[in-house]
Amino acid sequence: MATTSESNAPDPSLLAKAETLVEALPYLQRYAGQTFVVKYGGHAMGDAETARQFAADIVLLRQCGINPVVVHGGGPQIGSMLKRLGVESRFVDGLRVTDAVTVDVAEMVLAGAVGKEIVGWIGTAGGRAAGISGKDGWLVTARKVERPDGTDLGYVGEPLHVDRTIIDTLTSAGIIPVVAPIAIGTDGWTYNINADTMAGAIAAALGAARFFLLTDVAGVLDKQKRLLTDLSPNDITTLISDGTIAGGMIPKVETCVKAVEQGVGAAVILDGRVPHVMLLEMFTQRGAGTLIGRAA
Ligand SMILES: Nc1ncnc2c1ncn2[C@@H]1O[C@H](COP(=O)(O)OP(=O)(O)OP(=O)(O)O)[C@@H](O)[C@H]1O
Numbered sequence: 001m002a003t004t005s006e007s008n009a010p011d012p013s014l015l016a017k018a019e020t021l022v023e024a025l026p027y028l029q030r031y032a033g034q035t036f037v038v039k040y041g042g043h044a045m046g047d048a049e050t051a052r053q054f055a056a057d058i059v060l061l062r063q064c065g066i067n068p069v070v071v072h073g074g075g076p077q078i079g080s081m082l083k084r085l086g087v088e089s090r091f092v093d094g095l096r097v098t099d100a101v102t103v104d105v106a107e108m109v110l111a112g113a114v115g116k117e118i119v120g121w122i123g124t125a126g127g128r129a130a131g132i133s134g135k136d137g138w139l140v141t142a143r144k145v146e147r148p149d150g151t152d153l154g155y156v157g158e159p160l161h162v163d164r165t166i167i168d169t170l171t172s173a174g175i176i177p178v179v180a181p182i183a184i185g186t187d188g189w190t191y192n193i194n195a196d197t198m199a200g201a202i203a204a205a206l207g208a209a210r211f212f213l214l215t216d217v218a219g220v221l222d223k224q225k226r227l228l229t230d231l232s233p234n235d236i237t238t239l240i241s242d243g244t245i246a247g248g249m250i251p252k253v254e255t256c257v258k259a260v261e262q263g264v265g266a267a268v269i270l271d272g273r274v275p276h277v278m279l280l281e282m283f284t285q286r287g288a289g290t291l292i293g294r295a296a
Protein backbone atom coordinates (compact mmCIF):
# COMPACT_ATOMS: atom_id res chain seq x y z
CA MET A 1 0.00 0.00 0.00
CA ALA A 2 1.32 3.50 -0.84
CA THR A 3 0.36 6.77 0.82
CA THR A 4 0.88 10.44 0.07
CA SER A 5 0.22 13.71 1.90
CA GLU A 6 -3.34 14.93 1.97
CA SER A 7 -2.51 18.23 0.21
CA ASN A 8 -3.54 18.31 -3.44
CA ALA A 9 -1.17 21.19 -4.34
CA PRO A 10 1.23 19.76 -6.93
CA ASP A 11 4.97 19.81 -6.50
CA PRO A 12 6.09 23.20 -8.03
CA SER A 13 8.82 21.59 -10.13
CA LEU A 14 6.34 19.09 -11.62
CA LEU A 15 3.90 21.93 -12.29
CA ALA A 16 6.65 23.83 -14.13
CA LYS A 17 7.22 20.76 -16.33
CA ALA A 18 3.51 20.55 -17.14
CA GLU A 19 3.44 24.26 -17.96
CA THR A 20 6.43 23.88 -20.27
CA LEU A 21 4.57 21.18 -22.18
CA VAL A 22 1.44 23.30 -22.47
CA GLU A 23 3.48 26.31 -23.67
CA ALA A 24 4.92 24.13 -26.42
CA LEU A 25 1.46 23.21 -27.70
CA PRO A 26 0.98 26.06 -30.24
CA TYR A 27 4.45 25.39 -31.66
CA LEU A 28 3.75 21.66 -31.88
CA GLN A 29 0.48 22.34 -33.67
CA ARG A 30 2.21 24.69 -36.11
CA TYR A 31 5.05 22.27 -36.95
CA ALA A 32 3.10 18.98 -37.11
CA GLY A 33 3.54 17.26 -40.47
CA GLN A 34 6.36 19.58 -41.54
CA THR A 35 9.88 18.61 -42.54
CA PHE A 36 12.96 19.82 -40.64
CA VAL A 37 16.38 19.28 -42.18
CA VAL A 38 19.14 19.20 -39.59
CA LYS A 39 22.80 19.50 -40.60
CA TYR A 40 24.86 17.93 -37.81
CA GLY A 41 28.41 19.18 -38.19
CA GLY A 42 31.40 16.92 -37.71
CA HIS A 43 32.74 19.62 -35.39
CA ALA A 44 29.55 19.62 -33.30
CA MET A 45 29.84 15.88 -32.60
CA GLY A 46 31.75 16.16 -29.40
CA ASP A 47 31.31 13.85 -26.46
CA ALA A 48 28.86 10.96 -26.13
CA GLU A 49 26.52 12.97 -23.89
CA THR A 50 26.03 15.70 -26.54
CA ALA A 51 25.36 13.05 -29.19
CA ARG A 52 22.84 11.35 -26.88
CA GLN A 53 20.99 14.64 -26.31
CA PHE A 54 21.02 15.45 -30.03
CA ALA A 55 19.52 12.03 -30.84
CA ALA A 56 16.87 12.39 -28.12
CA ASP A 57 15.82 15.75 -29.59
CA ILE A 58 15.53 14.23 -33.07
CA VAL A 59 13.37 11.39 -31.72
CA LEU A 60 11.24 13.91 -29.81
CA LEU A 61 10.65 15.92 -33.01
CA ARG A 62 9.54 12.78 -34.79
CA GLN A 63 7.26 11.85 -31.88
CA CYS A 64 5.68 15.31 -32.17
CA GLY A 65 4.69 14.64 -35.80
CA ILE A 66 7.59 16.52 -37.37
CA ASN A 67 9.65 14.75 -40.05
CA PRO A 68 13.33 15.27 -39.23
CA VAL A 69 16.00 14.51 -41.86
CA VAL A 70 19.60 14.50 -40.61
CA VAL A 71 22.52 15.35 -42.92
CA HIS A 72 25.90 15.02 -41.25
CA GLY A 73 29.45 16.23 -41.81
CA GLY A 74 32.65 14.66 -40.56
CA GLY A 75 35.65 16.83 -41.44
CA PRO A 76 37.59 16.07 -38.22
CA GLN A 77 36.76 12.35 -38.41
CA ILE A 78 38.01 12.13 -42.04
CA GLY A 79 41.15 14.06 -41.06
CA SER A 80 42.01 11.68 -38.22
CA MET A 81 41.43 8.57 -40.37
CA LEU A 82 43.65 9.96 -43.14
CA LYS A 83 46.31 10.56 -40.50
CA ARG A 84 45.98 7.01 -39.15
CA LEU A 85 46.31 5.63 -42.67
CA GLY A 86 49.27 7.90 -43.42
CA VAL A 87 47.53 9.55 -46.39
CA GLU A 88 49.00 13.01 -46.99
CA SER A 89 46.63 15.84 -47.92
CA ARG A 90 47.33 18.85 -50.06
CA PHE A 91 45.38 22.03 -49.37
CA VAL A 92 44.51 24.83 -51.79
CA ASP A 93 43.14 27.97 -50.10
CA GLY A 94 42.26 25.85 -47.06
CA LEU A 95 40.36 23.31 -49.18
CA ARG A 96 41.52 19.69 -49.14
CA VAL A 97 42.40 18.32 -52.57
CA THR A 98 40.38 15.09 -52.72
CA ASP A 99 42.21 12.46 -54.77
CA ALA A 100 40.90 8.91 -55.41
CA VAL A 101 42.28 7.53 -52.10
CA THR A 102 40.94 10.47 -50.08
CA VAL A 103 37.43 10.17 -51.50
CA ASP A 104 37.48 6.43 -50.67
CA VAL A 105 38.42 7.25 -47.09
CA ALA A 106 35.79 10.02 -46.92
CA GLU A 107 33.06 7.63 -48.07
CA MET A 108 34.19 4.96 -45.61
CA VAL A 109 34.28 7.36 -42.67
CA LEU A 110 31.08 9.32 -43.49
CA ALA A 111 28.74 6.58 -44.73
CA GLY A 112 30.35 3.73 -42.79
CA ALA A 113 31.25 5.18 -39.41
CA VAL A 114 29.81 8.65 -38.68
CA GLY A 115 26.37 7.98 -40.19
CA LYS A 116 25.99 4.63 -38.45
CA GLU A 117 27.05 6.16 -35.14
CA ILE A 118 24.21 8.70 -35.42
CA VAL A 119 21.80 5.90 -36.40
CA GLY A 120 22.92 4.07 -33.25
CA TRP A 121 22.32 7.09 -31.00
CA ILE A 122 18.84 7.61 -32.47
CA GLY A 123 18.11 3.93 -31.85
CA THR A 124 19.31 4.21 -28.27
CA ALA A 125 16.94 7.17 -27.83
CA GLY A 126 14.05 4.95 -28.93
CA GLY A 127 13.78 6.04 -32.56
CA ARG A 128 14.32 4.25 -35.84
CA ALA A 129 16.83 5.63 -38.32
CA ALA A 130 18.55 4.49 -41.51
CA GLY A 131 21.99 5.66 -42.63
CA ILE A 132 22.17 6.35 -46.35
CA SER A 133 24.36 8.45 -48.62
CA GLY A 134 23.44 10.57 -51.61
CA LYS A 135 24.13 7.46 -53.72
CA ASP A 136 21.17 5.55 -52.30
CA GLY A 137 18.08 5.78 -54.49
CA TRP A 138 19.88 8.48 -56.51
CA LEU A 139 19.07 10.87 -53.68
CA VAL A 140 21.69 13.36 -54.90
CA THR A 141 23.44 13.48 -58.26
CA ALA A 142 26.67 15.48 -58.13
CA ARG A 143 28.78 17.42 -60.52
CA LYS A 144 32.43 18.28 -60.09
CA VAL A 145 33.16 21.64 -58.48
CA GLU A 146 34.88 23.87 -61.01
CA ARG A 147 36.81 26.68 -59.36
CA PRO A 148 36.92 30.04 -61.14
CA ASP A 149 40.75 30.04 -60.90
CA GLY A 150 40.92 26.60 -62.54
CA THR A 151 42.40 24.81 -59.48
CA ASP A 152 41.51 21.11 -59.61
CA LEU A 153 40.15 19.97 -56.21
CA GLY A 154 39.68 16.38 -57.39
CA TYR A 155 36.57 14.52 -56.29
CA VAL A 156 34.83 17.47 -54.66
CA GLY A 157 31.29 17.75 -55.93
CA GLU A 158 28.22 19.92 -55.63
CA PRO A 159 24.58 18.79 -55.82
CA LEU A 160 23.11 18.93 -59.31
CA HIS A 161 19.81 17.14 -58.73
CA VAL A 162 17.89 15.78 -55.73
CA ASP A 163 15.44 12.87 -56.02
CA ARG A 164 13.40 12.83 -52.81
CA THR A 165 11.89 9.35 -53.30
CA ILE A 166 14.10 7.53 -50.78
CA ILE A 167 13.55 10.22 -48.12
CA ASP A 168 9.76 10.08 -48.58
CA THR A 169 9.82 6.26 -48.49
CA LEU A 170 11.79 6.12 -45.24
CA THR A 171 9.85 8.96 -43.60
CA SER A 172 6.46 7.46 -44.40
CA ALA A 173 7.63 4.18 -42.84
CA GLY A 174 8.50 6.02 -39.61
CA ILE A 175 12.25 5.85 -40.26
CA ILE A 176 14.44 8.93 -39.81
CA PRO A 177 16.87 9.35 -42.74
CA VAL A 178 20.52 10.05 -41.79
CA VAL A 179 22.38 11.19 -44.90
CA ALA A 180 26.15 11.17 -45.56
CA PRO A 181 27.40 13.86 -47.99
CA ILE A 182 28.65 11.47 -50.69
CA ALA A 183 27.11 11.20 -54.16
CA ILE A 184 27.70 9.83 -57.63
CA GLY A 185 28.53 12.31 -60.35
CA THR A 186 27.00 12.39 -63.80
CA ASP A 187 30.38 10.96 -64.89
CA GLY A 188 29.92 7.89 -62.64
CA TRP A 189 32.66 8.84 -60.13
CA THR A 190 32.13 9.23 -56.40
CA TYR A 191 32.18 12.78 -55.05
CA ASN A 192 32.44 14.23 -51.55
CA ILE A 193 30.12 17.20 -51.11
CA ASN A 194 30.35 19.84 -48.41
CA ALA A 195 27.74 18.67 -45.89
CA ASP A 196 26.18 22.14 -45.56
CA THR A 197 25.69 22.37 -49.32
CA MET A 198 24.27 18.83 -49.44
CA ALA A 199 21.85 19.57 -46.58
CA GLY A 200 20.73 22.85 -48.20
CA ALA A 201 19.96 21.14 -51.51
CA ILE A 202 17.94 18.46 -49.69
CA ALA A 203 16.12 21.07 -47.56
CA ALA A 204 15.15 22.97 -50.72
CA ALA A 205 13.97 19.82 -52.55
CA LEU A 206 11.85 18.82 -49.54
CA GLY A 207 10.46 22.35 -49.03
CA ALA A 208 11.60 22.11 -45.40
CA ALA A 209 9.92 24.40 -42.87
CA ARG A 210 13.17 24.70 -40.93
CA PHE A 211 16.81 24.15 -41.77
CA PHE A 212 19.02 23.88 -38.67
CA LEU A 213 22.81 23.84 -38.99
CA LEU A 214 24.45 22.61 -35.80
CA THR A 215 28.09 23.59 -35.51
CA ASP A 216 30.76 24.28 -32.88
CA VAL A 217 30.23 28.03 -32.47
CA ALA A 218 27.29 30.04 -31.10
CA GLY A 219 26.35 31.15 -34.63
CA VAL A 220 27.84 33.78 -36.94
CA LEU A 221 30.11 36.03 -34.88
CA ASP A 222 31.27 39.55 -35.69
CA LYS A 223 34.89 40.72 -35.40
CA GLN A 224 34.38 41.34 -31.65
CA LYS A 225 33.11 37.74 -31.31
CA ARG A 226 29.55 38.91 -30.60
CA LEU A 227 26.71 36.74 -31.88
CA LEU A 228 24.84 38.12 -34.90
CA THR A 229 21.26 36.98 -34.32
CA ASP A 230 19.68 37.93 -37.69
CA LEU A 231 21.37 38.24 -41.07
CA SER A 232 20.05 39.33 -44.47
CA PRO A 233 21.67 38.22 -47.76
CA ASN A 234 23.16 41.73 -48.06
CA ASP A 235 24.72 41.54 -44.58
CA ILE A 236 26.26 38.22 -45.55
CA THR A 237 27.84 39.57 -48.75
CA THR A 238 29.43 42.38 -46.73
CA LEU A 239 30.66 40.08 -43.93
CA ILE A 240 32.29 37.68 -46.41
CA SER A 241 34.00 40.44 -48.39
CA ASP A 242 35.42 42.12 -45.26
CA GLY A 243 36.73 38.78 -43.95
CA THR A 244 34.45 38.51 -40.89
CA ILE A 245 32.94 35.29 -42.22
CA ALA A 246 35.67 32.86 -43.25
CA GLY A 247 36.53 29.18 -43.62
CA GLY A 248 33.76 26.64 -43.05
CA MET A 249 31.31 29.43 -42.20
CA ILE A 250 31.28 30.61 -45.85
CA PRO A 251 29.55 27.54 -47.38
CA LYS A 252 27.25 27.51 -44.35
CA VAL A 253 25.86 31.04 -44.79
CA GLU A 254 25.80 30.80 -48.60
CA THR A 255 23.81 27.58 -48.33
CA CYS A 256 21.36 29.24 -45.92
CA VAL A 257 20.73 32.15 -48.30
CA LYS A 258 20.19 29.79 -51.23
CA ALA A 259 17.89 27.46 -49.26
CA VAL A 260 15.69 30.35 -48.07
CA GLU A 261 15.55 31.76 -51.62
CA GLN A 262 14.42 28.31 -52.79
CA GLY A 263 11.51 28.26 -50.36
CA VAL A 264 12.86 26.86 -47.08
CA GLY A 265 10.96 28.51 -44.18
CA ALA A 266 13.98 29.65 -42.19
CA ALA A 267 17.61 28.64 -41.83
CA VAL A 268 19.24 28.85 -38.40
CA ILE A 269 22.90 28.30 -37.49
CA LEU A 270 23.00 26.86 -33.96
CA ASP A 271 25.59 25.83 -31.38
CA GLY A 272 25.49 22.03 -31.40
CA ARG A 273 27.46 21.94 -28.13
CA VAL A 274 24.53 23.49 -26.22
CA PRO A 275 22.22 20.80 -24.81
CA HIS A 276 18.81 20.67 -26.56
CA VAL A 277 19.64 23.71 -28.69
CA MET A 278 17.05 22.75 -31.36
CA LEU A 279 14.26 22.62 -28.78
CA LEU A 280 15.33 26.00 -27.37
CA GLU A 281 15.19 27.44 -30.88
CA MET A 282 11.79 25.96 -31.68
CA PHE A 283 9.89 26.41 -28.47
CA THR A 284 11.01 29.83 -27.30
CA GLN A 285 10.11 33.27 -28.67
CA ARG A 286 13.63 34.47 -29.41
CA GLY A 287 15.65 31.40 -30.28
CA ALA A 288 19.35 30.72 -30.13
CA GLY A 289 21.92 31.18 -32.89
CA THR A 290 21.84 33.13 -36.17
CA LEU A 291 18.60 33.27 -38.16
CA ILE A 292 18.82 33.72 -41.93
CA GLY A 293 15.55 34.50 -43.66
CA ARG A 294 12.07 35.07 -42.36
CA ALA A 295 10.38 32.50 -40.13
CA ALA A 296 7.20 31.07 -41.66
N1 LIG B 1 32.28 34.92 -38.54
C1 LIG B 1 32.35 33.65 -38.08
N2 LIG B 1 31.55 33.26 -37.06
C2 LIG B 1 31.61 32.01 -36.57
N3 LIG B 1 32.44 31.04 -37.04
C3 LIG B 1 33.27 31.36 -38.06
C4 LIG B 1 33.26 32.67 -38.63
N4 LIG B 1 34.18 32.68 -39.62
C5 LIG B 1 34.73 31.46 -39.67
N5 LIG B 1 34.22 30.64 -38.75
C6 LIG B 1 34.62 29.25 -38.54
O1 LIG B 1 33.63 28.37 -39.08
C7 LIG B 1 33.66 27.17 -38.30
C8 LIG B 1 32.42 26.32 -38.57
O2 LIG B 1 32.52 25.65 -39.83
P1 LIG B 1 33.19 24.19 -39.96
O3 LIG B 1 33.11 23.78 -41.40
O4 LIG B 1 34.53 24.20 -39.34
O5 LIG B 1 32.27 23.25 -39.03
P2 LIG B 1 31.00 22.34 -39.40
O6 LIG B 1 30.48 22.72 -40.76
O7 LIG B 1 30.07 22.47 -38.25
O8 LIG B 1 31.56 20.85 -39.43
P3 LIG B 1 31.80 19.91 -40.73
O9 LIG B 1 32.40 20.77 -41.78
O10 LIG B 1 32.67 18.82 -40.24
O11 LIG B 1 30.44 19.41 -41.10
C9 LIG B 1 33.77 27.70 -36.90
O12 LIG B 1 34.27 26.74 -35.99
C10 LIG B 1 34.74 28.88 -37.06
O13 LIG B 1 36.08 28.47 -36.86
Ligand SMILES: [Mg+2]
Nearest residue numbers: 041073196248
Ligand atom coordinates in the same frame (compact mmCIF):
# COMPACT_ATOMS: atom_id res chain seq x y z
MG1 LIG C 1 31.74 22.64 -42.56
